[in-house]
Amino acid sequence: MTSTDPAFRCAGASVLRDEPVAGTASTVRAFVLLEHAGSWGEDALRDARLPDGLGPRLSRKAAEAKVRVLLVRRCGRRPRMGHTTVFAAYAHPDQPWLERGDLADPVDVLDLDLVGLRAGRSAGLARTDESVFCVCTHGRHDACCAEQGRPVATALTQAHPEETWEVSHIGGDRFAGNLLVLPHGLYYGRLDPAAALTVAGTHAAGNLDLDHLRGRSGLPMPVQAGEIALRRDLGETRTDAVRLVDRTSDGTDTRAVFSVAGAEYAVTVRTTSDRDLQQLTCRATRDNPVPRHELVSVERLT
Secondary structure, three states: OOOOOOOOOHHHHHHHOOOOOOOOOOOOOEEEEEEOOOOOOOOHHHHOOOOOOHHHHHHHHHHHHOOEEEEEEOOOOOOOOOOEEEEEEEOOOOOOEEEEEEEOOHHHHHHOOHHHHHOOOOOOOEEEOOOEEEEEOOOOOOHHHHHHHHHHHHHHHHHOOOOEEEEOOOOOHHHOOOEEEEOOOEEEOOOOHHHHHHHHHHHHOOEOOOOOEEEEOOOOHHHHHHHHHHHHHHOOOEOOOEEEEEEEEEOOEEEEEEEEOOEEEEEEEEEEEEEEEEOOOOOOOOOEEEEEEEEEEEEEOO
């Protein structure tokens, strides 16, 4: 039953019911990050004080192109006057890339080629080899995002000031603190400051932290869970060491074939939902089933 207790926190409830984080990353292939230092409101593009008409126009354009637009801001730092930073990320699971630019006017974000971005082509910005650490701190959307996310953003900013940004709602409030690493589309959850610093250091070394990894946004959720299960089975943490070759679905079962170091493995994952309904976010007005991904088998094919 949906809680009416103002002290209810979805992240704590998720931990108490022992809900796994694997296979819970939002499924997004293309992202645009637009700098906006002001308040984001409950719905960032609708409620933030962007230039008149920009929010609805950008929202429509992004929906048509199937691109996720997020607002970002620096943690504890003032933005540069007259400059708005924008990123375009293509979170392909094998060949991710990132572009960056500075806009003289935020409205110029409408000139980006979002259709091209969704297809894996340049959005019209300059390519960069950097990674960005996006910590969800969108407290007006969900209290857990602010309470769990802000200490994480502060710690990462101190250690990685150029790479770290606060970001609007990215999905999975109940797994706060949440971190999105672009361009790889890596979602990490249940982070505290110490764990976040470990994740950042591990990423810089070309590896994944499997204990907090929710999945790659460029893959369907059952495939995300399958990749993490296979990595655990093989002890393989290198970021680019596991490549999806094929996947098929049959009802609740998903069979994903991965290539690892010249060998292929078939991983079968069964996706079900708990019978008991739960309040999944702090602001939810109705209860929903909790999805779970169960590892059925791992089979070496070659």
